[in-house]
Amino acid sequence: MEINDIIKKTNAFLAEEFEVAPESITPGADLKATLELDSLDYIDLVVAIESNFGFKVKPEDFQGIVTFQDFYDYVIARVKQKELV
Template sequence: MNREEIEEKVKALMVDELEIEEDKIYSEASLKDDMGIDSLDYVDIVVIIDRVFGFKIKPEDMTGVKTYGQFCDYIESKLNCQ
């Protein structure tokens, strides 16, 4: 799966599963401040990513992930390690 496919899939998940408005999803968007993702949403994200991409998110891996672009970077790095 290439970067563009990852971003498209993650964006669709954010819109469909978390009901985030599509215009709020862009590379530099803050997950918390711009997209409104809270701690309960992170729990949902862990389940969704496991179901869709087949790996579990470790909380310690997410400490430096602040933006949508960084989140896609994280997913891409995990997929490339499998």
């Protein structure tokens, strides 16, 4: 899967799942603030990632994720890792 395709797919499910305007999802924006995430929303986010990309997410994976770019980098790395298996 190409990087741009991963980013487009990610933005689409984030905008739909968390009911935010797609234009508010930018690489430098704060993920938690933009999506107004609370602890239960992180569970929804994990479920959305797993169902859209087919890999398991560990809670500790989110420790370094602050911006959407951090999130994209994480998803891209995990998708590429999955493709190698």
